Amino acid sequence: MITRTAVITGAAGGLGQATARRLLADGFDIVAVTRDAPSAESTRQALAAVAPGRAVHVLHADLVDRDAVRALATQLRATVGHVDVLVNNAGAAFAGYAETADGIERTHALNHLAPFHLTHLLLADGLFTADARIITISSDLVTRGRLDASAPDVTGTSWRDRFSQLTVYGTAKLANLLATTALADRLPPGMNAYSANPGVIRTGFHTKAGGLLKVVSSVSGIMAQTPDKAARTPVMLATAGIPPTPNGGYFTKGAAATPPKIVRDAGLAAAVYERTAHALGLDVRPAAI
Template identity: 60%
Template sequence: MRTAVVTGAAGGLGRALVTQLLDAGFEVVAVTRRETTTDGVHALHADLLVRDEIDALAARVRDTVPHVDVLINNAGAAFPHYAETPDGVERTHALNHLAPFQLTHRLLANGSLAPGARIVTIASDLVTRGRLDAGRPDVTGTSWRTNFSQLTVYGTAKLTAVLATSALADRLPEGMTTYSANPGVIRTGFNAKAGGLLRLVSAVTNLFAAAPEKAARTPVRLATAATPSSPSGSLVSHGKSVDVEFAPADEVYEHTARALGLTPLVR
């Protein structure tokens, strides 16, 4: 049986992803921050803001299922003000960029990912708000300490993840593929829960937001299609590959690996 791991699986898009993967015949590992009960799946719990917990999660995945055919890095948040994790990095970057990068590399290192594994990381429309220094990209977000802007910081964290995914595609073992998937605006309460400006605009965005079940189709299609529908490393939005204009992808990848104390994969 094929196996999928979904982070941020407690509700909204994550729950829709789990349901559709179960319907597609996958055994599913659902990763949540707090203790939850999800019928028919392996429920694992980890705070993805904490690096030690991500390492422990990777070990538990290895011990729970024989292999991982699909990894969907879905967990994310847009925090309304600046604060750092116990590891000394800005929270938005930690959850949206550093956590999926670390989990992916830990599962690669411990042999959990199957030879033809698909890795999908959830992106956002707000990547267009991202701001990075091409020569010295701030992959940990600490440069936003004194000029924090919720939308720009969230967009930057998502952009950083997209660029790292692009660079990872050329470094994965043959047969593995990776994608960024933009589900668009989703009717999940994400904006309202985020607080700050996103909470203020949530009443408007919900008017044209998609249901989680519809938003889940793009990442699930990327994860399960018999043959890859887009080149590995692509950002896919509404079923189509999207070009990222600002692309210091290798610099982002290398800086991220160093920030996490990981050995970069060789191209």
């Protein structure tokens, strides 16, 4: 029997590491992706300690860097023979405007373009199994997202002179949610893509973000869940015996949920998908007929 393999980005702590621990307990081998070498080593030790006998691989990549995403895909090809589950969890809400070396606003680079890029590189490499599940972590803040339906900005550079931390983060997550719905129609039969909203989590994410998000977290913290509890939605999507429906759906609290109205705009979803592919220099995958 071939052991299932799950790749989880942003696995140094919080939701990502909690998801890794639970998938290890469910019999998966794990590839945990962290930002840098020190966090990779501490993550390897933490995960190996709770799962003796299971394969735990740890790689590191700063996913705001497009070249680092490409290098990560190459490392994954050399490290594992197949990927059954990809959990695109890495994310951050930066407090101020800055662009990457590729000319992408940082929040959009990490939260939207990086998971889109990594997913499509693995698809192109044929690394996904025939029934693979691609799970991208969403957020309550998608309701703060703002996209021009006639020309959606998927790179975030239009926020240069009007930056708002919560709105820019929400917009990056909204673009990601729309792209996931469009991706589901473009996957080979048997593969599934999902968006998973874990809700408010008791981690250092909001505090490290600084800015207004740190203030908001101090107010909402009383309702925050532990990472282990928040992990139930991505873990359910990864482990359910029958693939959850709908493909391309939005899930929270362990079940399918109705996404914001804007996400149900198929034309906008297709536009966001195509613009993102073009921004990354990727081929646009055709939608199923």
